[in-house]
Amino acid sequence: MNRIIDGHGLWRARLLVFDALPSTNQWALDNADACLNGDVVWARRQTSGRGRFNRKWFAPEDRCLTLSFVLKPETTRFENAVIPLIGQLGALAVRSTLETFAIPAKVKWPNDVMVNDKKIAGILSERDSGTGGAVVMGIGLNVNAAGDDLDINHLMQPATSMAIETKRAFEIEEVRDAVIAQVELKADVAEREGGSFIVREWKANDAFYGRNVEVRTCQDTVMGAYMSVDETGRLRLIDATGRERVFLSGDVSLCGAT
Ligand code: BT5
Numbered sequence: 004m005n006r007i008i009d010g011h012g013l014w015r016a017r018l019l020v021f022d023a024l025p026s027t028n029q030w031a032l033d034n035a036d037a038c039l040n041g042d043v044v045w046a047r048r049q050t051s052g053r054g055r056f057n058r059k060w061f062a063p064e065d066r067c068l069t070l071s072f073v074l075k076p077e078t079t080r081f082e083n084a085v086i087p088l089i090g091q092l093g094a095l096a097v098r099s100t101l102e103t104f105a106i107p108a109k110v111k112w113p114n115d116v117m118v119n120d121k122k123i124a125g126i127l128s129e130r131d132s133g134t135g136g137a138v139v140m141g142i143g144l145n146v147n148a149a150g151d152d153l154d155i156n157h158l159m160q161p162a163t164s165m166a167i168e169t170k171r172a173f174e175i176e177e178v179r180d181a182v183i184a185q186v187e188l189k190a191d192v193a194e195r196e197g198g199s200f201i202v203r204e205w206k207a208n209d210a211f212y213g214r215n216v217e218v219r220t221c222q223d224t225v226m227g228a229y230m231s232v233d234e235t236g237r238l239r240l241i242d243a244t245g246r247e248r249v250f251l252s253g254d255v256s257l258c259g260a261t
Contacts, residue, residue, distance in 0.1 A: 011180075013072060013187045016041030025051035027071040028129055028141035035137035040078035043183055045070040047175075052143060054125055055114070055252070061157070066147040066164070068178055072186060074138045079190070084198040086138060088236045090114045090128035092193060092201050093140045096185035097124045098208055103181055106168050109210035112231070112238045112255055116144075117210045120257070121163035142182060147172050160256060199234070206231045211255065216240070220253040229255065 004021055011018035016039045024030050024046035031044045049069040052060035062069045072093070076086060085092075090113065097116045101108040101123070111117045116124035124144040131137040145153065145164035153162040165173050192200050206212070211229040218225045218240055225248060230239035238250040 011183075012039075012043040013041030013074075013183065013190065016043070018042075018183075019044045021046040023048040023050060025049070026053055026141075027069050028053070028127055028139050031071040031073050031139040031141075032129060032131050032137075035073060035131040035139065036133065038073040038075075038137065040073070040075040042073045043070055044073070045179060049143075054127055054143075058159075060125065060127075060143050061152070062143055063148055063152040065175065066145075066149070066152060066166075068142065068144040068146050068175060068182065070179060070182070071139050071141040074140065074190075076136060076138060080194045081190075082197045084235070085193045085201070086130075088193075088198045088201045089138055089140050090126045091205055091232075091236055092189050093126040093128065093142055093186060094124070095201065095204050095208065096189050097126070097142060097144055097182060099189075100178070100181045100185045101165070103185075104165065104169075104173070104178070106165060109208050110205060111210045112229075113236075113252065118163050118168050120210065121161040122158075123163050123165070123168075140186075144178065144182065146175055146178050159254065198236075202232055202234055202236065205236075211257065215258040216255050217258055218248075218250055218253045218255050220250060226258060 006020050008018040027044045027046050046069050048064045049062045052062050054060045094110045094116050098108045108116050108118050114126040115122050128140040147166045148164040209231040212231050216229040227240040227242040233239050240248045
């Protein structure tokens with residue numbers, strides 16, 4: 004670890020700063036017992052970041068934000084229903100952060116933040132299987148990444164960054180602190196109001212609402228109209244026969260998207 008900044012995490016917990024880590028989520032899971040509720044793990048360079056289903060998350064050095072939040076369910080006052088929605092809370096926090104930098108953004112189920120239908124951030128929430136059961140919510144946000152860094156031939160869907168959208172560079176530390184502040188704001192509301200506000204805010208900011216999409220799961224691929232989320236955060240889809248389908252996990256892309 005490079006250094007610890009006290010009082011700079013969520014709820015004045017710690018910011019744990021690393022020059023490089025394979026994965027901030029993995030470090031947080033491995034060290035969850037020693038972490039405080041609200042600690043934030045930040046690596047300037049992440050060498051082996053991952054997405055869902057162990058996919059790779061690319062984060063060119065110093066041009067992307069990679070950080071993980073450690074939440075201890077026994078210390079936070081979240082009701083149980085909030086825990087499965089924590090990745091969506093993270094995506095909404097990034098969306099609000101981008102708004103503070105005048106970048107209009109939306110969310111896309113299950114965990115993406117989108118600008119002009121391109122992915123600018125992804126969230127991965129994981130749970131420590133040990134007795135503590137800490138929840139780790141990792142955020143990867145493309146800050147100063149250039150087009151060459153985000154070669155779409157290697158990615159499942161088009162990607163963008165804050166710099167590409169605005170044609171200017173950002174201070175990573177400023178963006179990092181803004182994200183931490185937004186996660187804290189939303190976590191405070193989640194503590195007070197429960198998960199319903201996350202679902203409400205998600206529906207109001209969903210990039211794909213009403214659009215024709217393809218949902219790929221391990222079992223099959225289903226096409227239909229994307230109807231945002233139900234009260235537990237599952238994707239609702241109306242398929243070609245008019246039947247409602249709900250999905251717990253999967254990948255969504257627009258029909259006809261290249
Ligand atoms: C995600 O997974 O989008 C979750 C990404 C979470 C990354 C953070 S970084 C900090 C923390 N530590 C970690 O090790 N991880 C978390 P998923 O929905 O499965 O999307 C993964 C897919 O996104 C990949 O297969 C690529 O196609 C694409 N991708 C990879 N890097 C990208 C990038 N920088 N920008 C946009 N898309 C990317």
